[in-house]
Amino acid sequence: MSLHTLTIKELRNKLTAKEISPKDIVESLVKRIDSVDGKIKGYLRVNAKDAFAQAEKADISKPLGGIPIAIKDNIAVSDEGCTCSSKLLENYVSPYDATVIRKLKEAGAVLLGRTNLDEFAMGSSTENSAFGRTHNPWNLDCIPGGSSGGSAAVVAADEAIAALGTDTGGSIRQPAALCGCVGLKPTYGRVSRYGAVAFASSLDQIGPFTKTVEDSALVMNVISGYDQMENTSRPVDVPDFTKSLNAGIKGLRIGIPKEYFIDGMDKEVQTAVKKAIDWYAANGAEIIDVSLPNTEHAISVYYIVATAEASANLARFDGVRYGRRSPDGTDSINSYSKTREQGFGSEVKRRIILGTYVLSSGYYDAYYNRAQKVRQLLRRDFTEAFKKCDVILTPTSPTAAFKAGEKSDPLSMYLADIFTIAVNLAEVCGISIPCGFTSTNLPIGLQLIGSHFDEPRLLLAAHGYEQGHDWFKKKPSL
Amino acid sequence: MAYVAGLSRIDLSKEEEALFQSQLGKVLEYAQELQKVDVSSVPDTPIDPNLPTNVLREDSLRDSLTAREALLNAPKQANNLFIMPKIVE
Numbered sequence A: 001m002s003l004h005t006l007t008i009k010e011l012r013n014k015l016t017a018k019e020i021s022p023k024d025i026v027e028s029l030v031k032r033i034d035s036v037d038g039k040i041k042g043y044l045r046v047n048a049k050d051a052f053a054q055a056e057k058a059d060i061s062k063p064l065g066g067i068p069i070a071i072k073d074n075i076a077v078s079d080e081g082c083t084c085s086s087k088l089l090e091n092y093v094s095p096y097d098a099t100v101i102r103k104l105k106e107a108g109a110v111l112l113g114r115t116n117l118d119e120f121a122m123g124s125s126t127e128n129s130a131f132g133r134t135h136n137p138w139n140l141d142c143i144p145g146g147s148s149g150g151s152a153a154v155v156a157a158d159e160a161i162a163a164l165g166t167d168t169g170g171s172i173r174q175p176a177a178l179c180g181c182v183g184l185k186p187t188y189g190r191v192s193r194y195g196a197v198a199f200a201s202s203l204d205q206i207g208p209f210t211k212t213v214e215d216s217a218l219v220m221n222v223i224s225g226y227d228q229m230e231n232t233s234r235p236v237d238v239p240d241f242t243k244s245l246n247a248g249i250k251g252l253r254i255g256i257p258k259e260y261f262i263d264g265m266d267k268e269v270q271t272a273v274k275k276a277i278d279w280y281a282a283n284g285a286e287i288i289d290v291s292l293p294n295t296e297h298a299i300s301v302y303y304i305v306a307t308a309e310a311s312a313n314l315a316r317f318d319g320v321r322y323g324r325r326s327p328d329g330t331d332s333i334n335s336y337s338k339t340r341e342q343g344f345g346s347e348v349k350r351r352i353i354l355g356t357y358v359l360s361s362g363y364y365d366a367y368y369n370r371a372q373k374v375r376q377l378l379r380r381d382f383t384e385a386f387k388k389c390d391v392i393l394t395p396t397s398p399t400a401a402f403k404a405g406e407k408s409d410p411l412s413m414y415l416a417d418i419f420t421i422a423v424n425l426a427e428v429c430g431i432s433i434p435c436g437f438t439s440t441n442l443p444i445g446l447q448l449i450g451s452h453f454d455e456p457r458l459l460l461a462a463h464g465y466e467q468g469h470d471w472f473k474k475k476p477s478l
Numbered sequence B: 001m002a003y004v005a006g007l008s009r010i011d012l013s014k015e016e017e018a019l020f021q022s023q024l025g026k027v028l029e030y031a032q033e034l035q036k037v038d039v040s041s042v043p044d045t046p047i048d049p050n051l052p053t054n055v056l057r058e059d060s061l062r063d064s065l066t067a068r069e070a071l072l073n074a075p076k077q078a079n080n081l082f083i084m085p086k087i088v089e
Helices: A008-016 A022-040 A048-057 A099-106 A149-156 A173-179 A213-223 A267-282 A293-316 A332-343 A346-359 A364-388 A410-417 A421-426 A455-467 B002-007 B014-036 B067-071
Strands: A043-046 A068-072 A110-115 A162-167 A182-185 A205-210 A253-257 A286-290 A391-395 A429-437 A443-450
Touching: A008 A213, A022 A043, A022 A048, A022 A068, A022 A110, A022 A149, A043 A149, A048 A110, A068 A149, A099 A110, A099 A213, A110 A149, A149 A162, A149 A173, A149 A205, A162 A182, A162 A213, A173 A182, A173 A429, A173 A443, A182 A213, A182 A455, A205 A213, A213 A429, A213 A455, A253 A267, A253 A364, A267 A286, A267 A391, A267 A429, A267 A443, A267 A455, A286 A364, A293 A346, A293 A364, A293 A410, A293 A421, A293 B014, A332 A346, A346 A364, A346 B002, A346 B014, A364 A391, A364 A421, A364 B014, A391 A455, A410 B014, A429 A455, A443 A455, B002 B014
Parallel strands: A068 A110, A068 A162, A253 A286, A253 A391
Antiparallel strands: A043 A110, A162 A205, A182 A205, A182 A429, A391 A443, A429 A443
């Protein structure tokens, strides 16, 4: 039986019916990883022996009991590495569990391995990893998206049942779209980031990659909630996210922002998303025109705010308390500068320098302060739009997966995030689900956006569409 | 570029310096469009119920990393301390 191809829901049913054991699932996945990960390179490390030991002890009465989950390598797991795909942290060992990891362990999940990412989650293609690029399971010459490209690829290739990623400007939704799986970025404050390596603290969120929307709800049930260790997590109720899934989309008000159907968008993506809108209309949802006029500024705002925050967050990597210290430092300042020169890759350096520049005296008002103000306008756009609709529908990415090496210019890579970034800036929630394939058999993603803490309606809208189609049943041939 | 790289505490090679100069120049040129946006309606301090507010707690003891755990990843250490190149002559 190919247990690795099943969903959390299907495996839980088999586990509780005692048809299978958690060890059977791990065995099936380890075989799958052995046979395909040499091509995909989604995992940085798989600890099969440890996964079997966890499976042996897994309590299947727990919500995720016996379910193997892969973890992006920028989330701390006690006594394991956490490289952030950076040379600087190659030998780092986490002394504690991130809150989401503690919650997964308490829920009986089996931690299977660690997935590749763009260094410190900076990138949209998983090409910026110090440990090599990850390949898209649908076409190995293509990128899987990023920065959580490893997590997306291993779920799409049935090398994991689910995975965790982080999303600062689209790093969960864009790779989910490009790999053909479900990726959810929760509302800012819904999930604790304690133990996730910070990139841009006003934007970062942890969220799940899954094969179905229902599985996404099942993982969200476990990882959500206020955490006293994380002061931006919010004390809001955590509902059972699976409860509302089947409430039906009849009467649901779906907003279509005209600014998201732009020139330069791939025609096949446009057609697939338009078909999805037609499907919602035909099935009783109300389609409403909305406007998010400040979307056109989202990229500029993001690359100022995110790099400014990154320049502060990454100041901690100075080779004093952890990480690889350069042996060439002659005094302390020189030691920091050499450590960072030798430890960071180009994209990380570029972003730290840009962030330092926009915060520097004389440029702060023109760049950082102005970007923060435009961010407020962008937030207002969403607040206004959500007065008229329940969820907003857009493409996740303007194109399907592109070829590795194709976007060598940083600005052209930044533009790949054009549809996902505004969601982080407005701190609302968003999900990407498969909505078709290109003529060259690459997945296309549909993004749905929900208001603050309105994940239940977001998931309902996504589940309705997913179950009305069979995109999610299609698998890459590897 | 050399000045900002210095502020960032990152040594750059001459090639990197020239490359970043042109690449970041393009990004900043793109971001110039923000100058045209009318932000007069946005107060200096945003008032938005959805924005996180300050979170305070009792100043009470709770568990944290032990000195041994905190030093586990230190590149250089001795006597329960991090060792660094000399700062003061």
